[in-house]
Amino acid sequence: MSELNKIALKILSNNKGILAADESNGTMTKRLDSVNVPSNPENRLLFRETLFSAESMKNCIGGVILYDETIKQSSNSKKTIPELISSFGAVPGIKVDTGAKVLAGSTEEKITEGLDGLRERLQIYYKLGARFTKWRGVYNISDKYPSKLSINSNAHALARYSALVQECGMVPIVEPEVLMDGNHSAEICLEKTSEVIKKCFEEFMIHNIDLSGIILKPNMILGGTNSNKKISSEEVARLTLKCLKENVPSDVPGIAFLSGGQTEIEATENLNLINKYNDTNFIMTYSYGRALQQSALKFWSRDINNIDGTQKVFNHRANMCTLAAQGKWSVELEAK
Ligand code: 13P
Numbered sequence: 001m002s003e004l005n006k007i008a009l010k011i012l013s014n015n016k017g018i019l020a021a022d023e024s025n026g027t028m029t030k031r032l033d034s035v036n037v038p039s040n041p042e043n044r045l046l047f048r049e050t051l052f053s054a055e056s057m058k059n060c061i062g063g064v065i066l067y068d069e070t071i072k073q074s075s076n077s078k079k080t081i082p083e084l085i086s087s088f089g090a091v092p093g094i095k096v097d098t099g100a101k102v103l104a105g106s107t108e109e110k111i112t113e114g115l116d117g118l119r120e121r122l123q124i125y126y127k128l129g130a131r132f133t134k135w136r137g138v139y140n141i142s143d144k145y146p147s148k149l150s151i152n153s154n155a156h157a158l159a160r161y162s163a164l165v166q167e168c169g170m171v172p173i174v175e176p177e178v179l180m181d182g183n184h185s186a187e188i189c190l191e192k193t194s195e196v197i198k199k200c201f202e203e204f205m206i207h208n209i210d211l212s213g214i215i216l217k218p219n220m221i222l223g224g225t226n227s228n229k230k231i232s233s234e235e236v237a238r239l240t241l242k243c244l245k246e247n248v249p250s251d252v253p254g255i256a257f258l259s260g261g262q263t264e265i266e267a268t269e270n271l272n273l274i275n276k277y278n279d280t281n282f283i284m285t286y287s288y289g290r291a292l293q294q295s296a297l298k299f300w301s302r303d304i305n306n307i308d309g310t311q312k313v314f315n316h317r318a319n320m321c322t323l324a325a326q327g328k329w330s331v332e333l334e335a336k
Pocket of ligand 1 (some may be wrong): 136171175258259260261287288289290291
């Protein structure tokens with residue numbers, strides 16, 4: 001077993017999932033604005049440290065994705081944030097892309113940047129305690145999109161990123177996110193997501209990526225948010241499994257889904273059914289941002305010093321997601 005494979009399994013085993021707390025300062029400011037809390041380094045740290053020291057960190061969370069600001073901050077207990085996360089047995093990770101920018105040649109689409117100077121930044125993050133990383137490519141669906149240019153250039157960037165990360169002894173999370181926005185059907189989402197993922201693995205072959213040392217973070221197969229044809233969670237699970245079985249090589253140890261604007265309950269229920277019907281060798285778990293943090297953020301915003309109460313709300317979500325990672329979640333347990 002390679003060292004990279006060991007790190008991937010440490011993050012994903014025992015039905016654990018990943019807490020994606022890597023919102024950039026811009027995104028975190030939007031989240032805090034929405035609950036009327038001033039966005040400053042102290043408040044961003046207070047909310048995040050509240051989650052990172054919750055009880056469920058021990059049994060539910062295998063890895064935490066951090067943002068550049070947070071990985072350099074220290075907790076109340078004087079531990080650095082990576083030390084705090086490691087003290088619960090979870091692995092600290094770091095978002096290393098510098099965001100999705102307008103794609104020259106197809107200006108309604110995006111290309112994710114951040115390759116320049118990446119090798120040097122990775123070495124710094126490794127010294128700060130990170131053992132895995134994240135890079136998000138983003139694709140939109142319409143009649144013409146995603147274009148071949150967007151599919152090829154984002155796959156190429158994800159492969160170059162993955163090669164650099166593995167060279168530095170860390171596990172790359174590879175996140176090709178096909179957005180939910182639009183009125184497309186789930187069948188179209190299946191077709192486009194399959195094309196995107198297939199191209200990523202073609203590039204990974206060319207760039208000699210050790211597939212046993214990556215984690216794939218895809219979207220689930222869903223109808224567009226404005227689609228008038230709603231599909232059941234059973235159907236989401238069936239189509240998502242079909243997409244992954246057909247396009248992901250079996251050497252990949254695990255798949256950790258993004259929640260991508262689904263409600264907390266939708267993201268949990270869909271993951272639950274994916275696991276109930278999982279007939280692959282892949283570990284299927286969560287790497288949720290909004291679907292793990294939304295209720296906790298709302299609760300916290302009413303009294304930012306109510307640490308215990310906020311942690312209770314977060315613990316419940318993390319416990320529900322971890323049950324879903326075993327196909328053991330139910331509406332009754334959710335309501336308890
Ligand atoms: P969401 O679960 O809110 O989609 O966030 C996951 C993530 O890491 C996006 O890059």
